[in-house]
Amino acid sequence: MTDCLFCKIANKTINATIVYEDNEIIAFHDIHPKADIHILIIPKIHIESMLHTDNSHVEIIGKIMLKTNEIAKNMGLEAGYKISIHTGIKGGQEVPHLHIHLLGNK
Numbered sequence: 001m002t003d004c005l006f007c008k009i010a011n012k013t014i015n016a017t018i019v020y021e022d023n024e025i026i027a028f029h030d031i032h033p034k035a036d037i038h039i040l041i042i043p044k045i046h047i048e049s050m051l052h053t054d055n056s057h058v059e060i061i062g063k064i065m066l067k068t069n070e071i072a073k074n075m076g077l078e079a080g081y082k083i084s085i086h087t088g089i090k091g092g093q094e095v096p097h098l099h100i101h102l103l104g105n106k
């Protein structure tokens, strides 16, 4: 989507501090970190939120969860971390492009 902030980060129209990228997923530092480590992990394809997922997204949702765990371990969070997926207006979602918050303290 042309006017989506996270699509613009995925296609490099807007800069972010990227910590991981492949063909389907990109992960970058949250601009307003709420923990020592606060990474956002997103699918490159535009999915508005978890409310917009269906069976066609089984593979990408699986991959993104496993990749989140890999990124957490690579960032030294073997002792544990929190993930959250704000979903929709009542779920506190501000950016309408599905993203996982990965939060961890050292």
Ligand code: AMP
Binding pocket: 005, 014, 016, 028, 029, 030, 031, 032, 033, 040, 085, 086, 092, 093, 094, 095, 096
């Ligand atoms: P949410 O409430 O789940 O939609 O969270 C959106 C998150 O995106 C917030 O934690 C913001 O700090 C973060 N954010 C907004 N703009 C940017 C940006 N340009 N680069 C990195 N993170 C951002």
